[in-house]
Amino acid sequence: MTDEEILSLIYKKNQLGLSLLAEKYEKLLVYIAAGILGNHVRDIEECVNDTYFKFWKNAEKYDYTKASLSTYLKVIVRNTAINRLRDIKRHEDRTHSEDVAELASVLPDVSVNIENQMMRRENVKRLNKMIASLPEKDRELMIRKYFYVQSSKVIAHAMSMSVTAVDSRLSRLRTKMKNEFQLN
Amino acid sequence: MTENYLIDLMGNLDTRFLENEYPERDIQKQKAFTNRSRTLRPFKKGNVFVISDTLNRTINEQRELYDNIVAHPYEPVSERAAHAKAQVKEKVGAVQAKMKALVAIVSGVAAMLVVIISIVRMVAKKKWLNKLFGKRVQTA
Numbered sequence: 276m277t278d279e280e281i282l283s284l285i286y287k288k289n290q291l292g293l294s295l296l297a298e299k300y301e302k303l304l305v306y307i308a309a310g311i312l313g314n315h316v317r318d319i320e321e322c323v324n325d326t327y328f329k330f331w332k333n334a335e336k337y338d339y340t341k342a343s344l345s346t347y348l349k350v351i352v353r354n355t356a357i358n359r360l361r362d363i364k365r366h367e368d369r370t371h372s373e374d375v376a377e378l379a380s381v382l383p384d385v386s387v388n389i390e391n392q393m394m395r396r397e398n399v400k401r402l403n404k405m406i407a408s409l410p411e412k413d414r415e416l417m418i419r420k421y422f423y424v425q426s427s428k429v430i431a432h433a434m435s436m437s438v439t440a441v442d443s444r445l446s447r448l449r450t451k452m453k454n455e456f457q458l459n
Numbered sequence: 460m461t462e463n464y465l466i467d468l469m470g471n472l473d474t475r476f477l478e479n480e481y482p483e484r485d486i487q488k489q490k491a492f493t494n495r496s497r498t499l500r501p502f503k504k505g506n507v508f509v510i511s512d513t514l515n516r517t518i519n520e521q522r523e524l525y526d527n528i529v530a531h532p533y534e535p536v537s538e539r540a541a542h543a544k545a546q547v548k549e550k551v552g553a554v555q556a557k558m559k560a561l562v563a564i565v566s567g568v569a570a571m572l573v574v575i576i577s578i579v580r581m582v583a584k585k586k587w588l589n590k591l592f593g594k595r596v597q598t599a
Contacts (some may be wrong), residue, residue, distance in 0.1 A: 306482050349477055354470045399471045406476055419464070419481060421469040423460035433485050449462070 278344040285334045293331055302343060304352045311356035311424045315363065322359050353422060396397040398456070405455055413448055420445055 276295050284292025296303070301323065308322040330337070330352050337347055407413055415434065419425045431438045 302486060303482055306486055331507065343478060344514075345483075346474050346477045349482070350470075350474065357466065357470065379568065395468070399468055401464075401475075402468050403473045406472065414476065415479070418469075418472075418476060418479070418557070421465045422472060422477070423498065424466060429485075433481070451466070 278339075282337075282339070282344065285331065296330070297327060300348055302362065303345065303347060307352050307423060308351060308356045310429065311353065312360055312363075317361050319356075322352065322356045325355045325359075329355070353424075357424070367406060391430070401456060402452075405452055409448075413444070416441065416444060417448060 281292050281295045281299065284295065286292075299335065304323045304326055305319060308319045308326075313317050326348060339343075340400065341441060342350075405416060409417065412434075416430065418432045420427075421431070425433075427438045427441045430436070431441045434441070436444075
C-alpha cells in the first residue's frame with residue numbers, strides 16, 4: 276500500500292487508512308519513541324497512539340511536497356515523545372538511568388514563554404543554516420543526538436564508531452555551534 | 460548553548476534534513492543482528508530438540524547406575540563379596556553349560572556326518588557291485 280493510497284483513505288476519514296498507516300509505520304514510530312522514552316512501555320504506546328491521533332486530526336494540513344509521510348510522522352512522534360518525557364519528569368519523581376532523561380528534565384517548555392518566541396524562531400533559522408553547512412557525518416551525529424535523542428552508545432553502534440569518538444566529536448560540534456550563535 | 464536547548468530547537472528542524480533513513484537503517488541493522496544471532500543459537504524456534512546418540516547412551520548409563528543405587532542402597536562389604544561370588548559362580552555355570560551344550564551339538568553333528576558318509580559309501584559300493592555283476596551276466 277503506497278503513502279498516497281493511505282492518505283486518500285485518511286482524507287476521506289476512512290479508519291482503514293489509519294490502520295494501514297499503523298501497519299506501515301508502527302515499527303519506526305515505536306523505535307523513535309522508545310529511543311526517547313526508554314523503558315516507559317505504556318508511555319511509548321500512548322505516544323505512538325497520540326501520533327496517529329494528531330495526524331488523523333491534522334491530515335489536511337499535511338503537504339506532501341514539503342516532506343514525505345514518514346518524515347512528517349517522525350517529527351510528530353519525536354516532539355510528542357519529548358513532551359511526554361517532560362511531563363513524566365514534571366509529574367513523577369521517577370529515577371531514569373538514561374542521560375537523555377536528565378536532559379529532558381531540564382528542558383525549557385518554550386511554548387509557555389511567549390516573549391522568547393521571536394528569538395527562538397531566529398535561533399531555529401540559524402540552527403538550520405548551521406546544520407546545512409555541516410559535513411554529512413557531523414550532520415548525522417547532530418540529528419541522531421539532538422533530534423532522535425539517541426544515547427552515545429546507540430549512535431556509536433549505528434555509525435560504527437567508538438563511544439569516546441562520538442562524545443568528543445559532539446563536544447567539538449557543540450563548541451562550534453556555540454561560537455557561531457554568539458557571533459551572529 | 461546547552462544541550463537541552465539544542466534538543467528543543469531541533470524540534471523545529473527543517474524537514475529536508477530529516478529526509479534520511481537513520482532510524483530505518485537502525486531497525487534493519489537490529490533485524491539483521493537478531494536474525495544472525497538466531498542462526499547462531501542452537502535452538503531455533505519451532506525446531507524439535509533431538510538427543511544425540513552419545514548423550515542418549517550416557518543418560519541411560521546414568522539411569523541404570525541410579526536405579527542400581529536405589530535398588531541396593533547399602534550392602535555390607537562381606538555380603539557384597541558373597542553376592543559377587545555367587546554372581547561369578549552363576550555366570551561361570553552359565554558359560555560352562557553353554558560350552559557343554561556346544562560340545563554336545565558339535566559331537567552330535569560329527570557323529571551324524573560319520574553315519575551319513577558311511578551309508579553313502581555303502582550305497583555307492585552296492586551300486587557299483589550291482590553294475591559290475593550285471594555287466595558280467597550280460598556278457599556271459
